[in-house]
Amino acid sequence: MNIVVCMKQILDPEVPARDFRIDAARREAERGSASLVTNIFCENALETALQSGGNITALTYGPESAEDTLRKALAMKANAAAHVAGEGGHPLHVAQVLAAAIRKLGPFDLILTGRESGDWGAGQTGALLAEELGLPCVSFADKIEVMNDGGWQMADGKASDSSAIRHPPSAIRVRRQTDAGFETVEAQPPLVVTITNAEHNVPRIPKVRDVMMAHKQPLTRFTVDELGVAPADYYEIVELAIPQKETRCELLDVDGLAQRIAEITAAL
Amino acid sequence: MKEPTREIYWNISHIWLMYALLVPAIAIGAWGIWRRVQRWRRGKADASRFDRPTLRIKRLLDHSLAQRRNPIFHRLLTWGFIVLTIATIIVALDADFGTAIMRGRFYLYFQSLTVDVFGAFVLVACIALAARRPRFTPLLAAIFVIALTGFLVEALRIAATHDPWAAWSPFGNLIAKVVPVSVVAHRTLWWTHLAITFAFFAWLPFTQLRHIITSPLNLYTSNLAPIGANLKSVDFEQERLGVATLDDFTWKDRLDFDACTECGKCTDACPAHTVGKMLSPRDIIIELRDRDEGSAAIAGAAAAQALWECTTCAACVEACPVFIEQMPKIVDMRRHLVMDEADFPDGMQSAVMSLEKRGHPFTGTQATRVDWTQGLDVQHVSAAKDADVLFWVGCGGALIERNQKVIRATAQLMQKANVKFAILGRDEKCSGDPARRIGNEFLFEMLAKDNLANFTKHNVRKVVTPCPHCFNTFKNEYPRYGATFEVQHHSEFLEQLVDEGKLAPAREDGVTFHDPCYLGRQNGVYDAPRKVANATIEMERSRNKSFCCGGGGGMSFVDEPSDQRVNQERANEAVATGAKTLAVSCPFCMSMMEDGVRGRMRVQDISEVLWASQQPVIPSVARDLGGRGAMNVPRSPTRPGPSLTLGMTEGEQN
Amino acid sequence: MTNVLILFAEDRAAQGLAGAAEQLGGETRAILVDGDYQIEETLDALVDACRGADVILLANDTYSQEIAPRLAHRLGGACVGDGVGVARVDGRVRVTRQVYGGKAHAVVEVRRSPAVLWLRARSFSGGAAAASAAELSRDPGARSGRRSTRIVERNVSAQTHARLEDAQVIISGGRGIGGPEGFRDELEPLAKMLGAQMAASRAACDAGWVPPTWQVGQTGKKVAPELYVAVAITGASQHMAGISEARNIVAINIDPDAPIFKHARYGIVDDYRKVVPLLRERLTNLGNHEGKR
Ligand SMILES: Cc1cc2nc3c(=O)[nH]c(=O)nc-3n(C[C@H](O)[C@H](O)[C@H](O)COP(=O)(O)OP(=O)(O)OC[C@H]3O[C@@H](n4cnc5c(N)ncnc54)[C@H](O)[C@@H]3O)c2cc1C
Numbered sequence A: 001m002n003i004v005v006c007m008k009q010i011l012d013p014e015v016p017a018r019d020f021r022i023d024a025a026r027r028e029a030e031r032g033s034a035s036l037v038t039n040i041f042c043e044n045a046l047e048t049a050l051q052s053g054g055n056i057t058a059l060t061y062g063p064e065s066a067e068d069t070l071r072k073a074l075a076m077k078a079n080a081a082a083h084v085a086g087e088g089g090h091p092l093h094v095a096q097v098l099a100a101a102i103r104k105l106g107p108f109d110l111i112l113t114g115r116e117s118g119d120w121g122a123g124q125t126g127a128l129l130a131e132e133l134g135l136p137c138v139s140f141a142d143k144i145e146v147m148n149d150g151g152w153q154m155a156d157g158k159a160s161d162s163s164a165i166r167h168p169p170s171a172i173r174v175r176r177q178t179d180a181g182f183e184t185v186e187a188q189p190p191l192v193v194t195i196t197n198a199e200h201n202v203p204r205i206p207k208v209r210d211v212m213m214a215h216k217q218p219l220t221r222f223t224v225d226e227l228g229v230a231p232a233d234y235y236e237i238v239e240l241a242i243p244q245k246e247t248r249c250e251l252l253d254v255d256g257l258a259q260r261i262a263e264i265t266a267a268l
Numbered sequence B: 001m002k003e004p005t006r007e008i009y010w011n012i013s014h015i016w017l018m019y020a021l022l023v024p025a026i027a028i029g030a031w032g033i034w035r036r037v038q039r040w041r042r043g044k045a046d047a048s049r050f051d052r053p054t055l056r057i058k059r060l061l062d063h064s065l066a067q068r069r070n071p072i073f074h075r076l077l078t079w080g081f082i083v084l085t086i087a088t089i090i091v092a093l094d095a096d097f098g099t100a101i102m103r104g105r106f107y108l109y110f111q112s113l114t115v116d117v118f119g120a121f122v123l124v125a126c127i128a129l130a131a132r133r134p135r136f137t138p139l140l141a142a143i144f145v146i147a148l149t150g151f152l153v154e155a156l157r158i159a160a161t162h163d164p165w166a167a168w169s170p171f172g173n174l175i176a177k178v179v180p181v182s183v184v185a186h187r188t189l190w191w192t193h194l195a196i197t198f199a200f201f202a203w204l205p206f207t208q209l210r211h212i213i214t215s216p217l218n219l220y221t222s223n224l225a226p227i228g229a230n231l232k233s234v235d236f237e238q239e240r241l242g243v244a245t246l247d248d249f250t251w252k253d254r255l256d257f258d259a260c261t262e263c264g265k266c267t268d269a270c271p272a273h274t275v276g277k278m279l280s281p282r283d284i285i286i287e288l289r290d291r292d293e294g295s296a297a298i299a300g301a302a303a304a305q306a307l308w309e310c311t312t313c314a315a316c317v318e319a320c321p322v323f324i325e326q327m328p329k330i331v332d333m334r335r336h337l338v339m340d341e342a343d344f345p346d347g348m349q350s351a352v353m354s355l356e357k358r359g360h361p362f363t364g365t366q367a368t369r370v371d372w373t374q375g376l377d378v379q380h381v382s383a384a385k386d387a388d389v390l391f392w393v394g395c396g397g398a399l400i401e402r403n404q405k406v407i408r409a410t411a412q413l414m415q416k417a418n419v420k421f422a423i424l425g426r427d428e429k430c431s432g433d434p435a436r437r438i439g440n441e442f443l444f445e446m447l448a449k450d451n452l453a454n455f456t457k458h459n460v461r462k463v464v465t466p467c468p469h470c471f472n473t474f475k476n477e478y479p480r481y482g483a484t485f486e487v488q489h490h491s492e493f494l495e496q497l498v499d500e501g502k503l504a505p506a507r508e509d510g511v512t513f514h515d516p517c518y519l520g521r522q523n524g525v526y527d528a529p530r531k532v533a534n535a536t537i538e539m540e541r542s543r544n545k546s547f548c549c550g551g552g553g554g555m556s557f558v559d560e561p562s563d564q565r566v567n568q569e570r571a572n573e574a575v576a577t578g579a580k581t582l583a584v585s586c587p588f589c590m591s592m593m594e595d596g597v598r599g600r601m602r603v604q605d606i607s608e609v610l611w612a613s614q615q616p617v618i619p620s621v622a623r624d625l626g627g628r629g630a631m632n633v634p635r636s637p638t639r640p641g642p643s644l645t646l647g648m649t650e651g652e653q654n
Numbered sequence C: 001m002t003n004v005l006i007l008f009a010e011d012r013a014a015q016g017l018a019g020a021a022e023q024l025g026g027e028t029r030a031i032l033v034d035g036d037y038q039i040e041e042t043l044d045a046l047v048d049a050c051r052g053a054d055v056i057l058l059a060n061d062t063y064s065q066e067i068a069p070r071l072a073h074r075l076g077g078a079c080v081g082d083g084v085g086v087a088r089v090d091g092r093v094r095v096t097r098q099v100y101g102g103k104a105h106a107v108v109e110v111r112r113s114p115a116v117l118w119l120r121a122r123s124f125s126g127g128a129a130a131a132s133a134a135e136l137s138r139d140p141g142a143r144s145g146r147r148s149t150r151i152v153e154r155n156v157s158a159q160t161h162a163r164l165e166d167a168q169v170i171i172s173g174g175r176g177i178g179g180p181e182g183f184r185d186e187l188e189p190l191a192k193m194l195g196a197q198m199a200a201s202r203a204a205c206d207a208g209w210v211p212p213t214w215q216v217g218q219t220g221k222k223v224a225p226e227l228y229v230a231v232a233i234t235g236a237s238q239h240m241a242g243i244s245e246a247r248n249i250v251a252i253n254i255d256p257d258a259p260i261f262k263h264a265r266y267g268i269v270d271d272y273r274k275v276v277p278l279l280r281e282r283l284t285n286l287g288n289h290e291g292k293r
């Protein structure tokens, strides 16, 4: 089974609010002293892929620094990694770039993305990617089982079941989270799945040996031009601002507090 | 009167039999030792263990003869053992090499009186030690029987020969008065004594009594640097990182195992063990000693669970009478679990992940590294070229809210003393201590190299830090990567400022001090913090015997079972002193102790105690601080509560 | 201009969506998607049903979030999600939404038609609900050919509570609560009133007053509610580490120096035993007023 996991590098979501700055004119966040990290849901996606066993390619679209995300993925034991150099763009553009790269790298049985990214949080990449590739899509999944030689194979956390790697699965079963609980979806590959977090897909911590090895592994590299993706209209960010948050504590009496609580809960 | 002496082999014939017995005894004993030596030799290389011979000999004498870490009875036993062995050798010399040492005064003072007295010591020591253990171990019993038969043989000889010098052997003489005159009994007992003694020496290398031989070797080759410099470096070209099997230990580790006397002092001192956890450094050492070549190291007493309970406090290392280095071995095994297996506790995993991502070990903190500077005029190194001191704040100081007050107090003290200092602010990264103690040497090296590059860039010559972990790492571990700067803990630096009269000494009464493991035991700084905080009340366990706060070795990132908390045990001890204030001098001790005392007493950093004694309160500082900073100026009854000045507005940022 | 509201089941969100549609102007009709939601089939049917619409509005349930971008793509439009405000500026649809985990907000202008938006429906004041919602008619033999997924099992979580991590409102108690009775008699009734989840500091969990699964903080759960009410909690940094994503923190603490006040948006310095019963009373009154309105 061949799996591609699309991963994004983002500004550390844990950057303290007081260190968070934006460039209002360019309508972008400033890097400042913050770190760049892999989006957590993308790591959940890679972990889910590792648990279902298969030949895994990590794919990222982003600036040079995004190579770190791929190295980390390789350290977690992705089998290969591909980097499309380029930056920014709306969700449709990103989906088109990823789709073009996937067509070059493929074929794949499973295409995984995170449910959304911790920076802009648009939550569209997986869905648009499915449309671009003409594939069905299941969202908010946290577990994938594979049907092989007539039996469902539970993901057991061990990546290298050789039969799972060799044969394209005849069917895939996806568990996904809903508002009320969860649903089980049966599907035929190829298929796009967006992944959310759960207790059982917390990204593994790589072994130091694998971290060291990951730095020596070759990457497949593309540019947006090479992939022949032209810019398209979708949407524009016309304003970006840090809300003038009241960071001071307002001391109230019970009446005042009840009023505020009522307001906040009414807006939910 | 004749020259004082006695007849060697009186009443004994067939001396050839003695030699016939001696040869196999020596052979078996030697083979036993040889086996152990071979085992050591199979170990990996270790750091230099033979430099500075004078220091090494001094340590050897201090701890094999003076035995500073042992109870008096063990010393008596050792001395008795040595004296009796020398006496026996002298007998052999006179008998076999025709020398005439055993004569005259020497015979009276040494061979008779001293030997007799020390023989008595051995008997007493055996009983006393057996009472402490509390049982008569086979080894103690054997020594006791050897000494006792020795006395009986002597007594029978005195009784039978009417020895004119009998008074010089007071104990033997005493027994002689009650034994019958019997040459047969003498002869029988003589051979019995001899047989037991020979058997004992043949048996010795196969028991923990081999420490008679191994512990002097171990003392001579022990680590001379402060304990804080004990951890080994890792060769990343090796097939395995850290210790997975017995094969991965060094020759010195293996000698350590064999030097263990099984006395249990390490386990008694171990904070994790004391609060009821599984960890027992003694059992780890003993089990590793008895494991076969090639077998897994991490099992049994050294199971992963136990390894992850260690706070790396080094109480075990400090307590061990033969200088075994238990804690570094625990870290060696952790290294394997972390770097080869990626199998370690969740809390430590998130600390490691956060260190990788953002250079500090905390998850979810909303504090920044410069929050504490609000309202203080503190400059970044790049803007303060004339600064004499780099004030290294540390993650625990900058990012744990309670400690921000400590950092402010320290900074204000330095300002008051007109110290020109600067900070690295957002450019600081964790010194790497937690990564290293958790076992991720790779990450530690990365952080160390990053920080060193920063120091070099800003031409840092001297660092002062309130964090003993950073202090230890800079002082003992960064030099390996080329660091040459001077480093002081803030306790030492503040003491100096007080001594120079630049700061008023602390006046506070009723202060007790908790020694941080990485300042006290691991680097020998005990007096400076006490002086800075005027801490005059001592806890039951203090200075080198101090009890860990529970926060070292990555333990402040994991949740301990509520009935097995090291910080509780220590906090209770502090409360029991009746002191008003518990002074600490480490950001992690601060967290652990505040959590532990649960409001029963005040916990303050030594710098806060000292700051409270600086009079008069500088009005400008109080004004600069506004309501927020009021917490940092000496407590006054009119401290404002949280007001609209709480927090800070966006505009204040830099 | 036509707006289409897409509703999954009889959703409370309908009013909010209708309100958003009113702000955008134009005619509005609603489509109700009935019980058996199957991803690809439903999408095909919605594509047919939405042709010609300028704006398509959905709520923030998982089905809406899943369908919206794909619907936009099929119709040649563009999607914006998680909107808390909408406007039409020079004929173009603009959506306000939070980004960077709430640290900033952005205004997004849609450059394609139709604009397919999923919104935090409760952030909008209710509009006149569309007269009737037409049921979505589905053709079981839809054309897209992507018939290859099938929801074969639906599990409604046995747990009536949402996961603490997903809770919108959390009432959390600390050591100052003093015992399990305080949690039971004071905090739980308050939580019930607000539809809130209960949580606690480690000190309270350790004391055995509440289950350990309630612990929030560095070594407990990390939560991100709209409202976090910290009752008798000091606000140690290990606790705060778990609530850095909380939007509004309310602190009730007897000690004016408690660090929690540095993080809280609103606070009361007093004994919780006095504050909480009063608070319940006032909230009940407020609720009644609103009910009458
Ligand atoms: C390694 C480590 C990990 C930790 N992880 C966590 C964690 O994940 N989560 C966590 O919560 N803690 C954690 N802690 C513990 C943390 O440091 C604090 O000890 C703990 O959060 C304190 O809980 P508390 O605020 O409930 O109790 P306290 O600190 O005892 O505070 C009680 C508060 O109640 C107030 N109060 C008392 N009576 C009343 C009253 N009648 N009305 C109103 N207010 C009143 C007091 O003023 C005080 O502020 C951790 C600690 C360590 C060392």
Ligand code: SF4
Residues within 6 Å of the ligand: B266, B269, B270, B271, B272, B273, B279, B280, B281, B309, B310, B311, B312, B313, B314, B315, B316, B317, B326, B327, B330
């Ligand atoms: S270092 Fe401290 S915690 Fe670890 S084994 Fe030794 S005494 Fe115990």
Ligand code: SF4
Residues within 6 Å of the ligand: B259, B260, B261, B262, B263, B264, B265, B266, B267, B281, B282, B285, B319, B320, B321, B322, B323, B324, B326
């Ligand atoms: S390691 Fe040292 S302290 Fe521990 S039992 Fe052995 S000899 Fe005693």
